[in-house]
Amino acid sequence: MQGSNKMADPGVITIAKKEFVDHIRSRKFIIIFGILLIVATVGILNGVADYHAKVKDYDSVQSIISASSGGGNGLPEYLTLKPSVLLVFNEMGTLFVMIGGILGIAIGFDLVTREKESKSLKLLLAHPTYRDEVINGKALGGIAAIAIALAIVLVLSLALLLITGLVPDGLELLYILLFSAVTFLYIFTWFAISLLMSTACEENGKALIYSLVIFIVLGSLIPTVLSTPFVMEKIIGPAPEMPQVLSDQVIASLPTSGNEAKNNALTEKQSRDAWSSFKEQIREYGDQQMRLRDALYLFSPNKNYERIVTCLTNPTMIRYTVYFTHDEGQVQMINDKGDALTVDTFYMPDIHFDFSGILSMIAGNIIALCVLPSVFFGLAYARFMKMDIR
């Protein structure tokens, strides 16, 4: 019998090291990592082009604003923001929704089923190691592989930025780090989900199929279905009805008796009051829809990630997306050369695009991206600990 060796790694580290080496040696990891690198490169290069275009637009807007008599007073904050280098990461983040999810699934789906199929699990557990060391070691190995892949992508992205002459400042670097951390959490979420499938299934094929089905259902199907007007109406009730608005002149021209329209028609003043009340109700209804949608999206790793990426890399986009329906009017500015800038102004809640403002917009999503993988990993852990080995 061998005595214990204080210098030797604990079981969890031994298992994690082996899993990590297995991952980075595996063909599937290398292929998906290669795709990830290509996606990152394409995303960055497209992003750089997009950034330069946005800077050009911004400069022309600024020249009009500075020359106009109003000096840009009353313009929404998002129009006065200079495009950030972070824009470059926007497209990359959008592409990562798909490829990052697949990378997470690819790393996790066969971690346990592979051992079941090769019949090595029984042998592994017959050695002096606890079951929790096995599942934790597998998770650590996967996490290390994801972290290494992302670190390489991050370094490559920063190198590309510098090569193209874009140098992020301190705050932008902080955003980039946050973007990377969130991307890691997103990939880890899909890793945890596929690990759960791996503990629940007996074969690699089934674990992969179930993981992909969940990817489609949680990633797209449920968010899409739940946010349809039909489902929304079922949950929060029907939208307020638009009042019948007729001018006094039109009302007067209607036949005097037996006409329902005329009998029910409001006076012009009443119509205006009803219309402004309707606008208030529809805005409230829209906000209610938005809150519900945001709450439902918290259950989707993809939607959480998309929202965080948008807020971090192109925060004004979230404003367009969210509040586009609440148009309040237009601001028109004309400079001394006669150039005109017409700007739609939107319903603007009191949100700012500084770090704390952005963070407050995505705090819920970040928490969700921490909770979701914890829940799925917890389920995988519990399932593995109770699994019957025969």
Added chain:
Amino acid sequence: MYMIQFDHLSKEYDGVLAVNELTAEIQSGEIFGLLGPNGAGKSTTILMLIGLIEPTGGRCLIDGVEVARNPITVKQHIGYMPEDVGFYPSLTAEENLVYFSRLFRMERAQYEKRIADLLSLVCLDGVTKNVSGYSKGMRQRLGIANALLNDPSVIILDEPTANLDPQGVADYRRIIAGVAREGKTVFVSSHILSEVSRVCTSIGLLSKGRLIAQGKWEDLSRELRVGDDAGITITVETRDPMPEFTHADLVSATYTDDRKTATLVTHTDISDSVIDACMRAGVRLHGIRREGASLEDLFLSYYENAGVQQNG
């Protein structure tokens, strides 16, 4: 001091008793063979013995330590080879053994020498290909090497010769004999009696989860009067209820409830005597069929029959 003890050990799967009140003791240094047909509960017994599944009743102990309560302590003392042993296919034999050595917390200097010796012992030294390219026999050899990796005091082997060629079987017997000389306890499960009888110093017969006999091979075989020759199974079908057959060479007789069909396991062909008995009793014979009976059939039928008579 017993090295392995089963104390009313039971395991139930979905209302079915896979192992039923198994009680047995195995001395230190013994080579114990657990014999039984497929589905008798041998693998379940072993899985409880190595702490991979928990008993639903009773307990098992290795060197006085209860397995279910101290599985890690027990696992440090045992070497195990499962039936249809599996390794990591993308690794070589050496890499697989290095990984498992680390799980035993062995130091590099310690495991490098040990692995080289073991691979040489099972004739896998110099094989550099990944395990995915191994035959079942090669995996089985590697399984034996792995079971000896931590120099265990108890070695547990589940159907160790199932996939071995004759040379592999001979090597396996040589290895087990060497291990036994070192005073280690070996627990082997098999459904091949001839294999168990050649290697083991004592045998337990397991049938439907119950241990129906246990003892030295010499004692059990003496009781049954068998050499290495197998027996005969005679199936008798009659149109009328048949009488009780008796014969010196009859090992066991099993009758259907209507007593119109009987299965007789015998040392020799006693068909003539069966036909005579039927004619004397005025029973119309419908058919009689003879088949070779394996040594395992003889053993099991004898001891099952003995168990039934004892219980009855």
